[in-house]
Amino acid sequence: MLGCVYILALCVLATSTSQPDEVAPHIIKTRSIDLSNAHSLAMESRLEKSVMPTGYNLSLEPRIEDAVYDGYVAINLTWASDTDEITLHVSPELEIINTTVKVWLENSKEPQELRIKDVDPDAKKSTILFQVDRMISKNTKGVIELTFKGKMETTSSEGLFKTTYKTEKDRESVVVATQLRPNNARRVFPCFDEPEFKAPFDVSVVRPCKMTALSNMESDRVENIPDEPNAVREFFKRSPPMSTFTLGLVIADIVELCNTTNFDDGSSNFNIHFWGREEYMEVLSEVQSKIIHVMDVINDYDWPALPISKLDIVALPNYQGVKPADNWGLIVFKESDLNNDGYIQLAQEVLHQWLGGLVTPAWWSDVHINKALVGYLAVEASFMINDGREMDGKWPMTVLYSLYYEYSKRYPHSRITGMKQETMSTKIELLFRMFNFTLGEVAFRNGVRKFLLERAYKTFDSNFLWDCLNAEFALVNRDKQINVKTIAQSWIEKDRLPMITLTRYYNNRTALLKQKLYLRERPHDVPDAGEMVWWIPLIMTRGDDSYFYPNVMSWMDSSEFIIQHAPNENVFIVINPEEIAPCPVNYDQRNWYLIAKSLQNDHRDLLSPLSRAKVLHDAWNLAFAGELSFATALNMTLFLKKEKHHIVWDPVFTMIDHIARHVWDIRDKFNAYIISILCPMYEELEKKNEGDDLTIYQTNLRAHLKTFLCQAGYKPCIQEAQEQYRKWMNAQNPDEGNPVSDRYFCPVFRWGTQEEWEFGLQRVINFPHSRKQSERTYLLKTLAGCLRDKTKITRLLNITLLEGNANFTEMDLFLINNMFANSPQAYTTLLQFISDNWDIIRERYNTKSNLWSHLISTATSHFTTEAGLELVRSLQTAHKGEFGPAEHIVEKSIKNIKEECQWSAQNLPIMEKWLDAYLHMNGIIVESTQSP
Known part of the structure; x- marks a missing residue:
């Protein structure tokens, strides 16, 4: 970049346990769990820290055909304070069969079994409290052993789930795997299911002989099972201390890519293995080369060593998780996630091995900090690998502009908690970018490295990360004093910009x-x-x-x-x-x-x-x-x-x-201006295209330019669209399929003849059930959404609202209304149509409260001028008290239109004056396209 940019002053090892003795079983009845607070994990009640886990010995025996399993877990414990209670997380979906508590009392060589005198399950909190018969002193060590039964999830990829798929040879294949984020470990086995309770895991699993089992650590040994010739028990090496949600397991009919990748940065040294269907090996080979690039970037960070000897990358064709299962040492992707050309998602999952596995947020309230840091570093890695080609090099614009729009609302997020958390994480991701600029890349990278070194195997809160960044900045800039935490909080604590x-x-x-x-x-x-x-x-x-x-x-x-x-x-x-x-x-x-x-x-x-x-x-x-x-x-x-x-x-x-959407009264002048601004670049790219000399960026830009030129009435675009559309109109059997590209629909429906639009309408009405209904939906969207003259709009309203044509469903009416909301001519015509046919429409639709409210909202909510305000007021006056459940919608619409009228009165005259001068200066003649 030419010119100058200046920063103003710049800126435990687990003890082995034996199988439990037979005791009276404590049976818990399985009940459904209330998941209404799934998006409010930060508000979840936390376990007392009077008893701490120091290691797990977990054994699972899936009966895959029946989608159930038996389990045993021994949890080594240390008492952090005097108590006679042990509280674990356990889902009501699990059935506890046996429970035994043993402790090593002072001077005793053998553990002493305690009598459990009370069991108190809490289905709502997914916890179970065991009260023993004596007070256990601080620093005592012990073990709680539980046997249990569970069911595999078959409708989602959560907890321990089972799913099937057909191979290319039409053979059914089965997958059993886990996705324990964020708090699904309790659905699989009793545990301390909070990030802060890190402990080593010894895991074993029974699997069919012909299937592969993978877990966080590499296999230690395989043992035959008496009387089970078709199954074996596989033991995995002990893991480092880790949170329960990073535990992972896969049992599947998969094969390994023949060549592995070694990652050795001087501190970490582990092999990366790639697993999937035989038919997927070619794609996995490409993924392998991408992983190597990602690892090269991480190598430059000089991060602390990972205490794992392998990393398995697994591709499953039917994994349904929203995000990959990024377990420590085992990442499970859906195949479609690995089919794209980018690096960002791969980088995110690999970075989670350090930020999430090695170092973990102490509580869900800090998860967004971890996610944001991983997100920023993943984008940085992608840009370093491919010079910003991913996302067309438009990051951070891709996320920043949406933040500007959301945070500039009077009521951001519309009170949707999930959206609020995502937006917050995105904002913090941009703050990390800001700190990388302002603290300097050296101080920023060193701060992240210090953070990982000091919190390895532990958990963190956000304050610790800010302190690390602050300390490293102070080392590099001894004469400049700032407080990174204070700066960060000034942005994070406000849902604003x-x-x-x-x-x-x-x-x-x-x-x-x-x-x-x-x-x-x-x-x-x-x-x-x-x-x-x-x-x-x-x-x-x-x-x-x-x-x-x-x-x-x-x-x-x-x-x-x-x-x-x-x-x-x-x-x-x-x-x-x-x-x-x-x-x-x-x-x-x-x-x-x-x-x-x-x-x-x-x-x-x-x-x-x-x-x-x-x-x-x-x-x-x-x-x-x-x-x-x-x-x-x-x-x-x-x-x-x-x-x-x-x-x-x-x-x-x-x-x-x-x-x-706000310049309808001066739309012809605005469109003429748009065409004059966009045309030079579009025509230049069109000439280049003749020599097939366009980059992917230029190809995408040309497509966008053409779309908006078509919307503005660019004649060459309309002529091209009509020529192509005519092929469909001349087809012998037009309902059998569409021989032209969908991109020609909107220009024809917006600027074409009544005959062309009517042809499209008939294709919707006569659409065969044998064809993909998504094609019909797109056709109807463009048919309704690309309208600007009253005749076509009224024709569509007559067929759908008045005639009640059976070819149009209630969902079609919702879709049409949604599309009308983007066109002033459409919603103006809709309001007049409802007013002219009030008695019929009200009688037919006011009992369908959702659809009725939707119609009234579309007809009244989008006006921006005094003329529109008068139309809505007239409708309200003429039918006061007759709107039923939509009464408040009209009142709210009038209030909002008054605000918009002020905007229009302030800005439209200025815009029109500027447009008049611009068009005159450039000799542009405006052709009127105003419909009656």
């Missing part, structure tokens, strides 16, 4: 920086918004070659900050280039002008592609939020006529989609 505003004072070459809550959704009335402050790294690039040294702070930790010695009035400043901190930046009008001017001339490369994308994305979103004039935002797009880099184009399409 800040925005920065730079106001320059050109007469004395100073600038004032202000930070505040970034809100895109109106109204901006979030409580305590004025009290929110983030620690923001002040990083800057400028349009000359002068270095910029501040004389004050490097981090903005207050609402205002003064920059001294800014450049002269002809040189732009860009704050937060490269999206180093996740926050948008606004400027005074002149600085925006300087940036726009620079981008339009030969100095465009003073800003990197990611920085050019940032200023463009910031300008549009700040204008949308009411923080910037749309005239300025539109000026920022003029350089796109000369822009070549695909990363810069990426935010353009989202912006067009967002704004196009």
Whole structure:
């Protein structure tokens, strides 16, 4: 990147146990478990630490055909305090047969068995409490032995599950495996099922002779079973101390890729084995080469050794887990996850061997920290391996822009806890990227290494990680004092993001920086918004070659900050280039002008592609939020006529989609502008394509450009689509199949003739049941979603709502309504149609409360102008008290439309004035496409 980026001041071994003696069994009846709090693990009641596990001896005997198993576990214990109780996790799905507790009392050579005087299972908490007949003193050692029976899961890939698949030779093959994350170990065997209770495992399993068994450690020995000629018992070597959720097991008819990979970085030294179906060996061979690349990157990190001698990579065709089972020393993938060309997911799973296996979050409240660090390092590894080709090199834009939209809402996440956790993890992932920039790569890497070294075999909370990063930064930068924990918490503790505003004072070459809550959704009335402050790294690039040294702070930790010695009035400043901190930046009008001017001339490369994308994305979103004039935002797009880099184009399409929904009254002018902006790049790529000289990035960019040109009414696109579509219309039996690409549907339905649209409608009505119904769904989506004239919309409404054509299901009506929500002409026509046919439609649909509410919501919720507000008010007045369950929807719609009207009144005149000037200056004649 040309130009300069400146950081302002910169910145136990388990004791062997014997089989239990016969005692009176304690039988627990199996009951269903309440999983309603599955997404709130952090709120789960924790076990007392009065008794601690020091080792497990676990034996499982699956009866695969019946999908059940017998089990035995001996858990070595140490008493951490005086108590007469032992509490374990155990699912009600397990049936406990026998329980024995033994302790080694002072001066005793043999363990003494204790009488269990009470058993208290808690199905809701999935725990069982055993009370023994005496108080056991602190530091006593003992063992609790349990025999039990369980059922394999056959409908999901959780706990101990069984699944089958057909081989290419049409032979049924069986897989038995485990997925114990996050707290499914208790569903398989009684245990201390919390991350903090790490202990070694001795595991054995009974398997069919012709099947392979894999676990965390390599096989130690195999023993024959008397009277069982077709099965053997396989013992695995003792594991290092590990959390229960990292325990893994696979029993399957799989083979090993003939050549293994050795990983030796001077500290770790283990072999990597690849397992799967015989038919899958070619893909596994490619996976092997990718793993080698990932390991080479990890080798550069100089991390501590893993205490394992092997790592098994297993591909299963029917593993249904949402994510791979990343057990320590054993990673189970679904085959489809290994079929892609990328490295990120592979890197994530391998990194989990250190961050998750060797070092583990102490509780679920810190899991998102671990996930975020793994996520960032995996992306970094992928970029180092293939120069950022994965995700088209668009990370962090791929995740950052969605954060901007979510956190700028008045009510982020819509109170969906699962989404909130995912968003939080993504934000922290970007914070790690920020720290890598601002602390420096050396300090950041050393901090992560220190963290792994000091917490190996242990657990951690987030504070320890921040302290490690802070300590390593202090070693490299002894003259600079920061507190990484304070910085991190200022971002993590708020479900929000800040925005920065730079106001320059050109007469004395100073600038004032202000930070505040970034809100895109109106109204901006979030409580305590004025009290929110983030620690923001002040990083800057400028349009000359002068270095910029501040004389004050490097981090903005207050609402205002003064920059001294800014450049002269002809040189732009860009704050937060490269999206180093996740926050948008606004400027005074002149600085925006300087940036726009620079981008339009030969100095465009003073800003990197990611920085050019940032200023463009910031300008549009700040204008949308009411923080910037749309005239300025539109000026920022003029350089796109000369822009070549695909990363810069990426935010353009989202912006067009967002704004196009609000400019219906001036849509023809807006479309003419869009065509003039997109055409130069599209035509250049079309010419290159003739010589077959396009990169994958350019191919994808050309496809996006074409899609949006088609939406805007680009005539060559429409003509091409109609020519191709005509082949289908001329087909002898058009209902037997579609001979043309689906991408031609929308341009034809949006801009084509009534005859062409009617043909598509008949294909939906006459769609044969023998064909894939997903094809019909896509056809109906485009048929309803690519409409802009009232005649076609009314025709569709007559058939579906009034005539009740039997070819359209209730789900079809929901789909049509969803598509109408994106078109002002469609939802306006829908409202008028409901109003004109109120009695019939209300009688037919108001008893179907979900569909009725959906219809009313689509018809009333999306208007942005005074004219639309009047339509909704008229409908409410005419039928007050008749909306039933949808009454509140209309009231809420009116409230929201009032806000949108203010936005439209403020911005549409400015946009239209700018468009008029732009179109006139460029000699562009606007053809009206307004429908009646």
